Structure formats: structure tokens, C-alpha cells
Amino acid sequence: MSNETAQDAATGRIGVLVLGLGNVLLADDGLGPAAVARVERDYRIPPEIRLEDGGTLGLSLLGLIAESDRVILVDAVRADAPPGTLVRLDGTAVMDAARNRLSTHQVGVADLLDAARLIGSYPATVTLLGLVPESIGLGLVRSTAVTASLDKLVEAIVREVGALGYPMVPQSPTQSGAICGLAGRFGM
Numbered sequence: 001m002s003n004e005t006a007q008d009a010a011t012g013r014i015g016v017l018v019l020g021l022g023n024v025l026l027a028d029d030g031l032g033p034a035a036v037a038r039v040e041r042d043y044r045i046p047p048e049i050r051l052e053d054g055g056t057l058g059l060s061l062l063g064l065i066a067e068s069d070r071v072i073l074v075d076a077v078r079a080d081a082p083p084g085t086l087v088r089l090d091g092t093a094v095m096d097a098a099r100n101r102l103s104t105h106q107v108g109v110a111d112l113l114d115a116a117r118l119i120g121s122y123p124a125t126v127t128l129l130g131l132v133p134e135s136i137g138l139g140l141v142r143s144t145a146v147t148a149s150l151d152k153l154v155e156a157i158v159r160e161v162g163a164l165g166y167p168m169v170p171q172s173p174t175q176s177g178a179i180c181g182l183a184g185r186f187g188m
Helices: 027-042 058-066 092-100 106-118 144-163 181-185
Strands: 014-021 049-055 068-076 086-090 125-131
Touching (some): 014 027, 027 049, 027 144, 058 106, 068 144, 086 092, 086 144, 092 106, 092 125, 125 144
Parallel strands (some): 068 125
Antiparallel strands (some): 086 125
16 A cells, blocks of 8 residues: 655655554554555545555654655554544654554554654654554454544544645545455455
């Protein structure tokens, strides 16, 4: 899931990286990649935007972060709120969440952001968008609460990218190509 044209040919930079994080084998933890896949399926993506399924890759994502002017992380976020609640964090709150409130891969995300800062390649802005998970146990199906809120998360991603100056236009399933098979079954 990558639109390689997002990298500016002249500068080698990615305008906005939208990075879905989480393990799709751990129920609600896979909501990041699922939301990013829905954005890719349902919207025309401006060439300056790069969508990626970062899964649980941690430090191996450093090159993408270092090449990006702005980053939107999409992930399950633990919070004192009901499951399915939309969460938006930015600034220093993102690093706090990466250390303490993300799910099973939290150390990888914190290390990734720390490494970007250490090499002088921390993006100008990092925003975290996510939903409060109900279950991050082994399972391929997301909880009812998270499934019901996934469209709100997709809309929040589209709004966030639009606020950065890159409007996304909805497209019909025939324009994007129907998503079928396992990806369609699991809401991606």
C-alpha cells in the first residue's frame, strides 16, 4: 500500500506520510493499517501524500520518517475512554503516548521517533490519530465498538491531511478498484 509518487523528485522528501501502525492478528490493534487501507480505497490521494502500512516494523520505518516533512501515525491508543473513542494527539503528547499508551508495539514507535530526533530527521509535525481499543488479544476480527468507529477515524485522517493543505476527494469503488478477498473481509 504505497503511492511511490509521494516522494518529491527534486528534494527526495515526502510531504505527508500517513502511517498505519498495529498488528492485524491482534484484533483492535490492527485498526491503523485497516484505516489507512480504507483511505487508499475510498479517496484520491494527492501525489505529495504517501500511505503506508507500517504494521509493527518499528525502527525499520526510520527511512520513511526521515524522508517525511509531516507524519500522521494511525494506531490503537489506550485511554480512559470507552472503546471506539477517537483520539487525536500532537506535539509532545505523541511521544508520551508512544511510550505509555500504544499497544504491543509501543516500544518500537517510541524508539522510532527517538531515532529520528537523534539523527536530526524528526518531521516538522507528528500527529497521532487513533481509536481506543476494546481487545488486543489474538484475533482477526475487530471489536464491535472499533468497527463502528473506523469510518470516523478515516474521516479524521482525511480532515487532518486536508488541514495540511492536501485535500482528498472521495472516489467510487469502480475508480479505486474493488477490494475483495481477505482484505475486504477484514474491513480493509
